Amino acid sequence: QVQLKESGPGLVQPSQTLSLTCTVSGFSLTSYNVHWVRQPPGKGLEWMGRMRYNGDTSYNSALKSRLSISRDTSKNQVFLKMNSLQTDDTGTYYCTRGSTTVGDYWGQGVMVTVSS
Amino acid sequence: DVVMTQTPVSLSVSLGGQVSISCRSSQSLVHNNGNTYLSWYLQKPGQSPQLLIYKVSNRFSGISDRFSGSGSGTDFTLKISRVEPDDLGVYYCGQGTQYPLTFGSGTKLEIK
Numbered sequence: 599q600v601q602l603k604e605s606g607p608g609l610v611q612p613s614q615t616l617s618l619t620c621t622v623s624g625f626s627l628t629s630y631n632v633h634w635v636r637q638p639p640g641k642g643l644e645w646m647g648r649m650r651y652n653g654d655t656s657y658n659s660a661l662k663s664r665l666s667i668s669r670d671t672s673k674n675q676v677f678l679k680m681n682s683l684q685t686d687d688t689g690t691y692y693c694t695r696g697s698t699t700v701g702d703y704w705g706q707g708v709m710v711t712v713s714s
Numbered sequence: 715d716v717v718m719t720q721t722p723v724s725l726s727v728s729l730g731g732q733v734s735i736s737c738r739s740s741q742s743l744v745h746n747n748g749n750t751y752l753s754w755y756l757q758k759p760g761q762s763p764q765l766l767i768y769k770v771s772n773r774f775s776g777i778s779d780r781f782s783g784s785g786s787g788t789d790f791t792l793k794i795s796r797v798e799p800d801d802l803g804v805y806y807c808g809q810g811t812q813y814p815l816t817f818g819s820g821t822k823l824e825i826k
Contacts, residue, residue: 655813694763704764
């Protein structure tokens with residue numbers, strides 16, 4: 599069955615870089631898009647960026663200067679790196695699959711706290 | 715960016731009742747290919763969002779027919795009939811027509 603699972607550090611210091619991994623199973627990264635979406639505590643959803651099935655990427659312009667998404671198809675993994683983290687980057691980070699629609703399957707999310 | 719405006723912010727309904735949630739976009743969500751990429755999601759307490767409806771009115775796999783979506787252009791509605799306890803949570807609309815993808819701010823459904 600389709601599964602996505604995020605992993606990464608729960609705590610990041612201000613100004614440091616966040617590195618997250620989304621490991622997928624049940625589908626191929628060369629057939630489906632994978633998006634990253636985040637959610638500050640108690641708030642709504644913010645789309646961050648996308649790894650397209652063909653390897654192209656798209657980013658939210660508000661984050662573009664700090665964000666990078668890459669992948670390793672042999673390991674069924676998509677990576678998110680975001681630098682210069684601040685406290686308002688605290689929240690839950692999700693990876694989610696996209697095809698004819700965005701977000702048909704979601705990972706469980708990983709909570710990231712930016713604090714010294 | 716396309717702004718998605720959801721109303722109401724919250725609502726309370728009795729079990730077995732019916733509710734409607736409105737979602738309005740600042741631009742038409744009709745894609746160049748003719749499709750309208752408007753989806754509805756439910757985020758239950760402590761869980762990830764789950765897809766309910768895609769392309770305005772298509773129920774995702776396993777979603778009850780108590781959930782229905784309608785609308786066109788910039789105005790969309792999610793209806794939930796015969797509300798059950800498991801329906802509580804926050805409902806989001808989201809558009810996939812234009813990048814960056816954007817979501818509404820959410821509607822919290824509470825059970826009376």
